[in-house]
Amino acid sequence: MLKFITAVLTSLTTGSIYALMSTALVLVWRSTRVINFAQAGQAVLTTYIGYEVIVRSGSYWVGLIMAIVAGAVIGAAIDRFFMRPIFKRITTGPIVMIAPVVATLGLLGIVQAIIGFKWGLTYQTIAAPVSTDGYRIFGSVIAFSPFNLMVLVCVTITMLLLTLLFQKTNLGLALRASAHSPEIAKLSGIKVDGIRTLGWALAGAAGGLAGMLFVPSTYLYPNAMDVLLVFGFIAAVIGGLDSLFGAVAGAMVLGFAINFTTSYVSSRLVFPTAFIILILVLLIKPAGIFSNKKGRRD
Amino acid sequence: MSLIVENLTIDHGAIRAISNVSFTVPQGELAAIIGANGAGKTTLLRTLSGLKESESGSATWNGKSILGKRAEDLARSGIMHVSDGKSVIAELTVKENLALAGLWRKDKKDVVKATDEVVELFPILGQRMTQLAGSLSGGERQMLAISRALVARPKLLLLDEPSLGLAPLIVEQIFQTIKSLVTKMDLTVLLVEQNAMGALKIADEGVVLNLGSVVAADSAQNLLNDPAVRSAYLGF
Numbered sequence: 206m207l208k209f210i211t212a213v214l215t216s217l218t219t220g221s222i223y224a225l226m227s228t229a230l231v232l233v234w235r236s237t238r239v240i241n242f243a244q245a246g247q248a249v250l251t252t253y254i255g256y257e258v259i260v261r262s263g264s265y266w267v268g269l270i271m272a273i274v275a276g277a278v279i280g281a282a283i284d285r286f287f288m289r290p291i292f293k294r295i296t297t298g299p300i301v302m303i304a305p306v307v308a309t310l311g312l313l314g315i316v317q318a319i320i321g322f323k324w325g326l327t328y329q330t331i332a333a334p335v336s337t338d339g340y341r342i343f344g345s346v347i348a349f350s351p352f353n354l355m356v357l358v359c360v361t362i363t364m365l366l367l368t369l370l371f372q373k374t375n376l377g378l379a380l381r382a383s384a385h386s387p388e389i390a391k392l393s394g395i396k397v398d399g400i401r402t403l404g405w406a407l408a409g410a411a412g413g414l415a416g417m418l419f420v421p422s423t424y425l426y427p428n429a430m431d432v433l434l435v436f437g438f439i440a441a442v443i444g445g446l447d448s449l450f451g452a453v454a455g456a457m458v459l460g461f462a463i464n465f466t467t468s469y470v471s472s473r474l475v476f477p478t479a480f481i482i483l484i485l486v487l488l489i490k491p492a493g494i495f496s497n498k499k500g501r502r503d
Numbered sequence: 504m505s506l507i508v509e510n511l512t513i514d515h516g517a518i519r520a521i522s523n524v525s526f527t528v529p530q531g532e533l534a535a536i537i538g539a540n541g542a543g544k545t546t547l548l549r550t551l552s553g554l555k556e557s558e559s560g561s562a563t564w565n566g567k568s569i570l571g572k573r574a575e576d577l578a579r580s581g582i583m584h585v586s587d588g589k590s591v592i593a594e595l596t597v598k599e600n601l602a603l604a605g606l607w608r609k610d611k612k613d614v615v616k617a618t619d620e621v622v623e624l625f626p627i628l629g630q631r632m633t634q635l636a637g638s639l640s641g642g643e644r645q646m647l648a649i650s651r652a653l654v655a656r657p658k659l660l661l662l663d664e665p666s667l668g669l670a671p672l673i674v675e676q677i678f679q680t681i682k683s684l685v686t687k688m689d690l691t692v693l694l695v696e697q698n699a700m701g702a703l704k705i706a707d708e709g710v711v712l713n714l715g716s717v718v719a720a721d722s723a724q725n726l727l728n729d730p731a732v733r734s735a736y737l738g739f
Binding site: 297375378379381382385386388389390391392393394395396397 | 516552553574593594
């Protein structure tokens with residue numbers, strides 16, 4: 206029973222961090238139709254910025270906020286000064302679909318190289334702001350700590366704020382309209398380019414938050430977020446790539462699948478589980494496991 | 504305030520879609536551009552609304568050039584383009600679709616008023632406010648697309664094939680509404696149509712386009728009565 210409770214709680218925690226990454230990927234996909242591989246680089250770069258702020262200020266919370274802000278600024282800058290010129294330059298031919306994606310891969314390499322250059326390839330640590338010792342239930346320690354709880358709360362708040370932004374504000378309506386039909390949005394007078402940059406900024410902020418919530422449980426190094434990129438991507442595909450609700454739900458499906466397999470079968474099955482799910486989804490429901498719902502509101 | 508197009512030439516990929524086209528739509532009039540599929544009608548409208556670039560020539564509205572401007576800026580300056588294929592966003596509700604064209608407007612009171620007016624114009628939309636636009640019928644979608652444009656209080660309305668794929672009765676209703684809008688909302692309308700008969704019946708002026716060139720331009724009445732135009736382009 207204790208094992209079961211622990212597995213559920215761990216699933217929720219890891220699932221929520223995957224959800225931040227899948228949300229970031231979906232935000233960019235919806236606004237630009239690009240799978241942003243550079244997301245891992247952006248997230249780790251902003252986490253390094255958060256790390257530097259923590260070293261100087263001594264406060265995790267100041268570092269967290271600065272990482273989120275830096276994530277948004279870097280995301281917006283990448284769209285404005287990197288992606289937009291690429292889209293403007295390349296308008297015809299078979300390269301149109303693939304060039305922007307390859308560009309994000311190139312950007313990932315560049316960002317990680319810069320990080321290696323600046324901070325070296327050593328492992329840094331970010332201390333969690335609250336205890337990472339597991340809670341005690343019926344006299345035994347479980348693998349769920351106050352820090353894990355904090356992660357869950359932070360992600361839940363973030364998702365609620367994003368939902369409010371998207372569903373209840375004019376900006377959210379502009380974001381949704383630009384995602385579903387940039388042309389009609391433009392013809393309605395919406396400045397779609399700016400809205401697209403805002404999408405990148407939100408995604409960058411989500412990535413920064415993901416890094417700051419993930420790294421205290423592990424280490425900070427140039428490739429620290431690569432694994433989250435993979436899981437975030439799989440979660441986004443499970444959720445249908447186009448829906449924020451799907452991104453979170455897909456992340457939870459993945460979190461539960463991975464944690465339950467590793468708890469009950471073998472701890473070696475993290476990656477096989479993730480990829481088997483990815484392949485099953487692509488074979489059986491390539492549009493995402495929630496794709497049968499007609500008129501999905503996202 | 505009139506729309507003046509002079510010697511406009513537009514390429515579509517490697518193909519010359521519009522070649523040396525000139526016409527004028529005086530303020531407060533409804534002009535119909537008719538012609539078969541592939542005549543270049545949609546390309547022309549997309550250029551006038553800022554979605555596409557032109558090669559040469561000019562187009563002015565109210566004395567100002569509209570070529571090379573961004574679509575969203577033209578929309579904000581009062582030129583609304585209702586693109587073909589029932590241009591609504593299926594994933595948004597009817598209410599949200601209408602709200603889109605009012606998001607950037609400063610006069611929020613008038614947005615509410617304009618929204619009320621379009622609901623009065625098309626009462627069915629009022630009953631569908633919270634439904635997704637994707638669940639509407641073809642006719643309702645066309646009504647919503649036109650209504651969305653009206654919420655922005657346009658001065659010049661560019662309509663691309665509003666009759667496409669609709670039942671004759673609905674087409675009649677949409678056409679009559681468009682005609683009534685001209686006076687009711689103080690609009691100038693450029694209507695592009697394959698349904699030449701229906702369009703010319705409500706239009707003041709008509710321009711016949713064939714393979715990217717103007718082959719006839721006259722009052723709609725004269726075009727309807729011209730035997731050459733009738734046999735070549737109206738099919739009767």
